[in-house]
Amino acid sequence: MEILNALALFANFVVVPATAYGAQLALGALGVTLIFGILRFANFAHGELMSFGAMITILITWFLQNMGVSIAPFPTALLALPIGVLATISLALVTDRMVFRFYRKQRSNPIVFAIVSVGVMFLIAGIIRIVIGPADQSFADGERFIIGAVQSRKALGLDEGIAIKQSQLITVVVTAIVVAWLFWFLQKTRSGKAMRAYSDDEDLALLSGINPERVVMICWVIAAALAAIAGTLYGLDKTYKPFIFLQILLPIFAATILGGIGQPVGAILGAFIVAFSEVTVTYAFKKFLAYLGPTDWAPEGLVQLLSTDYKFAVSFIILVAVLLIRPTGIIRGKVI
Amino acid sequence: MGKLSTLLFSAALSTAVVAGASAQEQVKIGMLQGFTGPTESLVKPMALGGELAIQEVSDSGLLLGGREVVSVRGDSTCIDAAAATAAADRLVTSDGVHGINGATCSGATTAILNNVVRANGVVMISPSATSPALSSIEDDGYFFRTAPSDARQGQIIAEILDRRGIKTAALTYTNNDYGKGLADAIQAAYEAKGGKITAVAAHEDGKADYSAEIGTLASAGGDVLIVAGYLDQGGKGIIQASLDTGAFETFVLPDGMVGEALTDNFGDMLDGSIGTNPGTDSPGASMLAELASGKGFKGDDPYVPEAYDASAILLLAMQSAGSTDSAVYKDHIMKVANAPGEKIYPGELAKALQILADGGEIDYVGGTALEFIEPGESAGSFRETEIKGGKWETEMYH
Numbered sequence: 001m002e003i004l005n006a007l008a009l010f011a012n013f014v015v016v017p018a019t020a021y022g023a024q025l026a027l028g029a030l031g032v033t034l035i036f037g038i039l040r041f042a043n044f045a046h047g048e049l050m051s052f053g054a055m056i057t058i059l060i061t062w063f064l065q066n067m068g069v070s071i072a073p074f075p076t077a078l079l080a081l082p083i084g085v086l087a088t089i090s091l092a093l094v095t096d097r098m099v100f101r102f103y104r105k106q107r108s109n110p111i112v113f114a115i116v117s118v119g120v121m122f123l124i125a126g127i128i129r130i131v132i133g134p135a136d137q138s139f140a141d142g143e144r145f146i147i148g149a150v151q152s153r154k155a156l157g158l159d160e161g162i163a164i165k166q167s168q169l170i171t172v173v174v175t176a177i178v179v180a181w182l183f184w185f186l187q188k189t190r191s192g193k194a195m196r197a198y199s200d201d202e203d204l205a206l207l208s209g210i211n212p213e214r215v216v217m218i219c220w221v222i223a224a225a226l227a228a229i230a231g232t233l234y235g236l237d238k239t240y241k242p243f244i245f246l247q248i249l250l251p252i253f254a255a256t257i258l259g260g261i262g263q264p265v266g267a268i269l270g271a272f273i274v275a276f277s278e279v280t281v282t283y284a285f286k287k288f289l290a291y292l293g294p295t296d297w298a299p300e301g302l303v304q305l306l307s308t309d310y311k312f313a314v315s316f317i318i319l320v321a322v323l324l325i326r327p328t329g330i331i332r333g334k335v336i
Numbered sequence: 337m338g339k340l341s342t343l344l345f346s347a348a349l350s351t352a353v354v355a356g357a358s359a360q361e362q363v364k365i366g367m368l369q370g371f372t373g374p375t376e377s378l379v380k381p382m383a384l385g386g387e388l389a390i391q392e393v394s395d396s397g398l399l400l401g402g403r404e405v406v407s408v409r410g411d412s413t414c415i416d417a418a419a420a421t422a423a424a425d426r427l428v429t430s431d432g433v434h435g436i437n438g439a440t441c442s443g444a445t446t447a448i449l450n451n452v453v454r455a456n457g458v459v460m461i462s463p464s465a466t467s468p469a470l471s472s473i474e475d476d477g478y479f480f481r482t483a484p485s486d487a488r489q490g491q492i493i494a495e496i497l498d499r500r501g502i503k504t505a506a507l508t509y510t511n512n513d514y515g516k517g518l519a520d521a522i523q524a525a526y527e528a529k530g531g532k533i534t535a536v537a538a539h540e541d542g543k544a545d546y547s548a549e550i551g552t553l554a555s556a557g558g559d560v561l562i563v564a565g566y567l568d569q570g571g572k573g574i575i576q577a578s579l580d581t582g583a584f585e586t587f588v589l590p591d592g593m594v595g596e597a598l599t600d601n602f603g604d605m606l607d608g609s610i611g612t613n614p615g616t617d618s619p620g621a622s623m624l625a626e627l628a629s630g631k632g633f634k635g636d637d638p639y640v641p642e643a644y645d646a647s648a649i650l651l652l653a654m655q656s657a658g659s660t661d662s663a664v665y666k667d668h669i670m671k672v673a674n675a676p677g678e679k680i681y682p683g684e685l686a687k688a689l690q691i692l693a694d695g696g697e698i699d700y701v702g703g704t705a706l707e708f709i710e711p712g713e714s715a716g717s718f719r720e721t722e723i724k725g726g727k728w729e730t731e732m733y734h
Binding site for chain 1: 511535537538539540542543544545547548549550551552554555556557573580581582583
């Protein structure tokens with residue numbers, strides 16, 4: 001029983017939140033890695049693209065809620081998400097047409113692109129703050145829990161419960177569907193193959209009759225759709241705050257680089273490693289060990305490697321370690 | 337002889353002219369509160385409360401021979417010391433205020449005190465800065481507060497936990513002067529009473545997710561979780577994460593967490609949680625509530641009586657001193673606030689001004705049963721509330 005309690009505790013505070021967080025990071029990292037694979041630059045505006053997608057979804061959600069439209073017990077945001085995705089795709093294509101295409105024609109080097117993307121990031125951030133403001137917004141509705149902490153405690157007959165929020169399950173399911181579709185698309189379709197060819201060797205792809213502008217467009221469409229979905233899921237699971245999306249860039253880039261930049265499988269792997277590291281390293285194992293140890297015994301301290309204040313430091317440490325030890329990432333990707 | 341009387345007459349005349357001129361000059365009170373930032377929902381009624389007293393004095397036509405009093409608003413924010421200093425600087429040097437009602441948060445207040453108040457010699461009375469550090473700070477006699485120090489609130493919370501038989505508690509605080517000061521005060525007082533704080537963890541405001549912080553606190557355990565934070569900010573996230581994971585069900589909520597926004601958000605999920613915030617059952621509080629009800633805000637919201645009292649004390653001290661010069665009237669603040677004298681309740685400011693003008697003495701009671709102790713802060717009385725059926729219910733006063 002004690003071991004089961006320890007496992008339930010660990011699942012409740014580490015496995016469940018880290019899995020949902022990892023899935024959210026994975027969607028973000030996939031977008032970043034695709035842009036890097038095709039367009040060959042680190043897109044710093046990706047976080048704000050996520051924020052923009054979530055914002056449009058929230059506005060539509062509010063509209064639907066006012067109209068009385070609901071798909072209870074599911075959150076209304078799922079209904080609004082396709083419009084958020086379309087709006088984000090439009091924004092991405094417009095910025096590409098108005099900003100990035102110019103630099104592509106100039107054949108600017110990746111550093112110039114990265115800096116341009118920082119400019120785009122500030123621009124989108126400004127638009128978001130004008131439209132929805134800097135405060136946090138709540139838009140989650142529908143059933144909050146699949147199974148609540150107290151409920152699961154009774155069902156399992158344990159002292160510790162495992163709470164699973166609906167938003168966490170939706171996050172994981174949606175991520176799984178999107179990732180499966182993406183891999184099918186990249187492996188099996190003509191456009192996907194064209195993208196991979198273009199990523200592999202730009203000139204050779206051009207000679208084989210692949211239209212580069214089309215590949216770039218598809219790449220933006222996919223990256224923007226992933227961003228809008230990731231942003232909305234993150235907001236649904238936690239809370240929507242425009243400031244968060246600058247902070248979240250760090251773990252997303254850490255995940256991308258750790259997995260091997262330009263490698264979709266690596267992005268997913270990296271995302272879950274980063275998420276689990278962040279949560280595990282800052283988790284206090286006192287109660288967990290108390291369950292495993294002798295009765296009526298508990299460790300003196302909290303048995304915590306790093307204070308929760310240093311959560312973001314974990315991403316930094318991973319980034320630095322990867323760049324020093326294996327700059328190509330787990331799955332051999334490009335070196336920045 | 338004739339010459340002398342002419343001289344006297346003209347001197348008297350010129351005095352009258354000078355007095356007449358000063359009667360027309362407005363008395364300006366800076367309303368320097370955190371209109372934006374983590375306290376924005378607290379501050380709206382506070383500022384209105386402070387301005388209610390100003391309006392009352394102005395309408396009476398009795399202050400220093402009938403001078404008009406106006407409020408000049410400034411945004412002290414709550415967490416941005418540079419913005420707070422700039423706003424205070426504007427009020428003092430550009431608007432030329434004669435006294436300041438503010439600032440809202442302890443960090444901002446400390447910055448303003450060090451950079452503007454002492455440099456320019458202007459009286460500042462904060463209605464809500466409660467950090468214990470402000471009790472010992474060097475203020476040259478210009479700083480007062482109508483809110484008690486958190487050291488006091490720490491003792492009250494320890495007494496409440498002790499009385500209710502709560503033996504262990506986890507503690508989280510917002511990582512700033514207010515949160516740290518209050519957390520230290522609670523821990524010291526609670527442990528002195530034999531209680532056990534299982535873990536202390538700071539939380540940063542403005543994050544989307546607090547499950548990691550709650551994981552740490554839950555691992556340490558405890559009967560209740562004490563959340564020394566802000567209801568619009570991390571405090572709300574901490575409670576959300578606790579309820580989601582089932583880590584804690586009962587919370588102890590100091591003043592920064594007491595507000596309708598919390599119960600509006602969580603409803604009856606917080607039933608049984610305990611709140612403390614400055615408050616009193618003296619008749620002054622209900623008199624102020626009545627005054628405020630006609631003006632479209634709630635006079636018994638947190639820190640509204642303190643804000644009313646801060647404005648009132650500033651103006652009554654000016655009347656007592658017969659001057660709007662901070663260096664002169666600062667020494668009259670303790671005198672008008674404390675016994676001996678006629679007790680003054682909200683809505684009786686005109687009476688108080690008349691008594692002072694006639695050379696009498698007053699003992700200002702106001703909305704908070706105000707009693708100033710050295711070094712110029714309220715002794716404080718606290719309201720203990722419990723959330724029942726999703727509503728804050730007053731349990732008792734301490």
